[in-house]
């Protein structure tokens with residue numbers, strides 16, 4: 578298994594994703610480095626080159642809203658000519674999409690283009706949840722049809738060693754922010770580092786408090802920057818899903 582290469586364009590795919598099926602990716606992050614507020618030990622793109630919670634308009638390599646619109650319009654028009662409509666248009670790619678300082682403006686533009694060229698597609702976002710503390714980001718997230726928010730653990734210590742946040746990010750703030758979102762899906766990647774019985778109990782407690790509309794759990798299917806990391810079996814993931822359902826009534830889908 579090898580690490581994934583960074584996306585070298587704004588639109589990529591459609592790709593076949595484990596959790597969304599067919600999805601057209603929209604990468605609003607730089608092409609030549611990963612910009613993220615976390616540095617997860619399992620990240621398929623390798624270690625984070627720039628780990629920070631705020632990106633300004635001067636952050637190198639960020640595409641402008643106009644460039645994003647142009648690229649999406651072109652891509653959807655080409656797909657339409659081929660008779661393809663992706664079920665999802667998904668913000669994902671080289672880091673955390675909500676770090677883009679004009680994220681809200683971009684989401685509005687993407688929705689407009691979707692309405693025009695692919696009205697059946699849903700606009701989705703894969704987010705690491707670190708920016709939900711910001712009212713502006715929450716407003717933009719609420720404009721997406723599907724919000725898939727990362728919560729890998731329920732305790733600050735594991736969060737620190739597993740997700741390796743940049744300065745200024747705390748699990749407590751993330752959980753408070755998530756409680757202010759109207760409806761969202763939780764995504765959790767389990768490996769040997771966050772799946773002991775004790776750690777799963779902490780996670781179950783937190784998910785029970787957050788009351789997401791649904792939960793997606795999965796394990797590694799690509800290389801990670803930390804070679805000692807171990808993937809979890811489907812059986813272990815099913816046990817975790819069962820424990821969540823017993824404790825909170827919330828169902829988790831295993832991928």
Ligand code: SF4
Nearest residue numbers: 613615617620672705
């Ligand atoms: S949040 Fe996503 S992009 Fe950022 S380091 Fe973690 S896995 Fe990688």
